[in-house]
Amino acid sequence: MPTVMVADIGGTSSRFILYEALAKVELVVGQKAPGALVFQKTYPNENVATFYSQVSAFLEDAEVVEPPETACIAVAGPVSDNRVVMTNRAWVIDGAEIEEMFNITSVRLVNDFVAAGYGLLTLDIDAECAMLQAGDRKEGAPIGCIGSGTGLGETFLTCPVGGEVYDAWPTEGGHSEMAPRNDLEYDLIKYIKKTHETSRVSVERVASGTGLVNVYNFLVETFPERVDKAVHEEFQAAGDQKGAVISKNSTVPGSICEQVMEIWATHYGAEAGVMGLRCIPTGGLFIAGGMTHKNLRMLEGEDSPFMKGFYDKGRVSSLLKAVPVYAVLVEDIGLRGAHFVAYRLYRRQHGDEYKKHHLKKVVALSATSVLTLAAVSAAVGAAVARAVSRSNAGFRPASMLLFVLQTKVLFGFCPALSAAFVTEVEGPPPNPWVESVGGGSWEETSVSVKVLFDLWLQWCPMLALVSGVGSCRNTIEVLRRNWFPFGGVVRQGGGRQS
Numbered sequence: 001m002p003t004v005m006v007a008d009i010g011g012t013s014s015r016f017i018l019y020e021a022l023a024k025v026e027l028v029v030g031q032k033a034p035g036a037l038v039f040q041k042t043y044p045n046e047n048v049a050t051f052y053s054q055v056s057a058f059l060e061d062a063e064v065v066e067p068p069e070t071a072c073i074a075v076a077g078p079v080s081d082n083r084v085v086m087t088n089r090a091w092v093i094d095g096a097e098i099e100e101m102f103n104i105t106s107v108r109l110v111n112d113f114v115a116a117g118y119g120l121l122t123l124d125i126d127a128e129c130a131m132l133q134a135g136d137r138k139e140g141a142p143i144g145c146i147g148s149g150t151g152l153g154e155t156f157l158t159c160p161v162g163g164e165v166y167d168a169w170p171t172e173g174g175h176s177e178m179a180p181r182n183d184l185e186y187d188l189i190k191y192i193k194k195t196h197e198t199s200r201v202s203v204e205r206v207a208s209g210t211g212l213v214n215v216y217n218f219l220v221e222t223f224p225e226r227v228d229k230a231v232h233e234e235f236q237a238a239g240d241q242k243g244a245v246i247s248k249n250s251t252v253p254g255s256i257c258e259q260v261m262e263i264w265a266t267h268y269g270a271e272a273g274v275m276g277l278r279c280i281p282t283g284g285l286f287i288a289g290g291m292t293h294k295n296l297r298m299l300e301g302e303d304s305p306f307m308k309g310f311y312d313k314g315r316v317s318s319l320l321k322a323v324p325v326y327a328v329l330v331e332d333i334g335l336r337g338a339h340f341v342a343y344r345l346y347r348r349q350h351g352d353e354y355k356k357h358h359l360k361k362v363v364a365l366s367a368t369s370v371l372t373l374a375a376v377s378a379a380v381g382a383a384v385a386r387a388v389s390r391s392n393a394g395f396r397p398a399s400m401l402l403f404v405l406q407t408k409v410l411f412g413f414c415p416a417l418s419a420a421f422v423t424e425v426e427g428p429p430p431n432p433w434v435e436s437v438g439g440g441s442w443e444e445t446s447v448s449v450k451v452l453f454d455l456w457l458q459w460c461p462m463l464a465l466v467s468g469v470g471s472c473r474n475t476i477e478v479l480r481r482n483w484f485p486f487g488g489v490v491r492q493g494g495g496r497q498s
Contacts, residue, residue, distance in 0.1 A: 003038055004342040005068035005104070007058075008112065008334040009051065009075045010290075011089055011150030011210075012240045015042045016058040017335060021069060021343070023350045029165050032122045032336055033343040038062070046240050051093045055102060067103045070349065072342035074115035074334045076151055078172060082109050106345055110170075112334050113153035116288055117145050117168030119337030120157065120328075128330050129286070132299060132307065135324035137284060144281035146173075146272050147289025147328075148264075152204040152211075154271075156279050168337075173275065174204040178267060184222075185263070191218045207268040209243035209291060215260045216246055226256050247295055262305045264291075265298035269309030276323045277316060288328040299327055 002021040007014060019035040027033055039062040043054050059067070075093055077086040082095035095107040120143060123129060143157040143166060152174030157166040178201045180186045192201045192214055205211050216235065220227055228249070235245045250261040268287075276285055287299065287306075299306040310325070311317050 001038075001066075002346075003064075003066075003068045004035070004339070004346050005058075005071040006335055006338045006342050007055075007071070007073040008115065008332075008338060009045075009054075009073060009086070009093070010112065011045065011076055011086075013042050013044050014051070014054045015332075015335060016040065016054070017339070018058075018062050018064070018068065019339060019343075021346050023347065027340065027344060027347070029121050033339040035339075035343065044240075045089060051091045052098070052101060055098060059102065069105050070342050070345045071098070071104050071107045072115070072338040072345065073098075073107065073109050074112040074338040075109055076112045076153070078170065079109045079111050082107070084109055084111075106349065108341060108345055110338065110341060111153075111155070113145065113147065113155040114168045114170045115334045115337035115341065116147060116153065117143075117155040117157050117166075117337060118340045119333035119335070120145060120284075120286055121166060122336045122340065123286075123328070123330075123333070125284075125326060129326040129328055130296060130300065131325070132287065132327055133321075133323065133325040135284075136282060136322045137324045138282045141283035142279045142281045143283040144275050144279055144285040144323075145288055146268075146275055146285070147287065148208050148268050148291040149289040150209045152208045152268075152271070153289065154275060156275075156281065157283070159283075173271075174208070175202045176271075176274075177201065178203040178206050179270070181266070181270075187222065188215065188218050188263075191221070203267055203271045207264055207271055211267075212243040212246045212260055212264055215263050216242070216256065219256045219259060223256065228252075228255060228257075231255075231257065243291070247291070250295075261295065261298055265295070265305035266309040269299070269304075269306035270312065272306070272325070273310040273313050273320055276310070276320045277313060280319065280323065282322055282324070284324045284326060286326050286328050288333055290331060292327050293329045293331070296327060296329075 002023070003018050004021045006017045006019065009015075017040040018038040019033075020038055022034050025034040041058060041061055043057060045054075048054060073093065073095070075084045075086060076089075077084045084093050085091075086093070093109060095109045098104060098107045140159045140161075142159075144154075145156070146152070146154045154171045154173035155168055156171065157168045159166045178189065180189050188206070189201045192205050193199065195214075195217070196205070205214055220232065231245070231249045234249075235242055238245045246257045246260050249255065249257040252258060272285060272287060275281070292299065298304055301307065302311075311320060313320060
């Protein structure tokens with residue numbers, strides 16, 4: 001049974017799933033990728049030297065007989081050349097090495113929040129999201145996604161005009177500068193600069209799981225008299241789970257943990273508002289990440305710390321009222337998106353590429369270009385035939401040869417004219433992100449249309465004009481009836497009668 005492997009690698013844990021691969025079942029936007037779940041397991045990352053040890057453990061636990069055909073691994077970090085150096089853990093992950101070590105045909109690494117972006121396309125919004133603001137949702141408008149977990153991730157999705165499917169784009173917006181809002185937060189920035197030996201402080205240093213630890217340590221140092229001894233001992237012994245200790249104890253009024261969560265939520269909302277201003281995501285702004293649904297009380301309501309930070313944008317605050325805002329309540333959004341990509345890669349390997357929305361648009365553009373090219377060819381052919389009909393018949397072979405040379409020069413050596421036709425046929429340039437996750441390029445996915453275009457480009461003008469040169473009145477009359485119904489009948493001598 002063929003399978004695909006999916007993984008979501010965060011700072012604290014690695015989640016793996018093995019799915020059945022069904023080559024004849026299409027991907028459908030709005031639904032999870034097809035294929036039954038075969039095996040899944042989550043592994044803690046703490047005290048694990050390399051990511052490859054996690055892959056080996058999973059395949060052994062899954063009792064895999066045949067290696068997965070494809071794999072998509074969503075990783076917390078920027079991906080370059082199918083390789084990533086994780087920003088929150090000292091791991092280097094290389095797709096080519098995984099292919100070789102585990103005999104997997106094709107492995108794709110994607111940024112974890114790009115995977116989450118594709119995962120949004122599988123959500124049942126009514127059942128799997130909580131609405132924080134209704135806004136004015138618009139079909140085909142940009143979609144934004146921000147999520148607080150171990151780090152702070154951001155992505156956005158765009159839909160081509162007339163397209164059916166969104167494309168997700170990687171960003172590292174969580175590393176933009178944090179903006180303090182009061183004197184205490186100015187002191188917080190100074191503290192983080194000192195303890196992390198850095199000249200700047202990103203919003204991720206505050207609005208994330210690791211940010212909770214930074215803020216807690218700062219408040220403990222600033223207000224030692226407010227420290228709860230039992231909570232502090234639990235915090236110090238928690239290892240990678242310090243943020244969970246803070247969240248669990250944040251319901252105590254006036255406690256340091258409560259204040260930590262308020263600062264976290266305010267800056268989380270503020271950054272969500274910044275994203276709202278950057279791309280005006282009236283297709284929806286989705287608040288994801290493991291910390292979101294676990295701390296929903298800090299996000300819900302206009303008076304919540306999150307929504308206060310979201311709205312506080314001065315003169316342009318009113319723009320954010322139009323943005324629908326949803327809190328994602330499920331934790332597997334990254335895995336869903338990675339499964340979406342892995343399955344698409346598997347379909348591509350088996351000659352059934354999922355790119356229907358692009359292909360339909362390209363074919364339509366191609367048909368338009370072919371008709372345009374044919375009309376231009378016929379018009380020029382009629383003009384040449386008309387001129388030749390006035391000349392001595394003995395010169396027609398020479399005229400034909402001259403036309404062939406002119407046509408080859410015109411369409412073979414005039415880049416501007418050729419590029420105009422090529423641009424119209426191919427539509428927008430190929431999407432490099434789609435190529436990197438298995439979407440394929442124009443040359444790979446639309447060879448038949450490309451060949452058809454080449455044939456038209458090379459032979460349509462020549463054939464149309466040669467046919468015009470080879471005959472006189474009859475051919476011109478046929479062309480006139482087909483392409484120039486508004487004109488009169490062309491006489492043998494070249495005149496026109498009305």
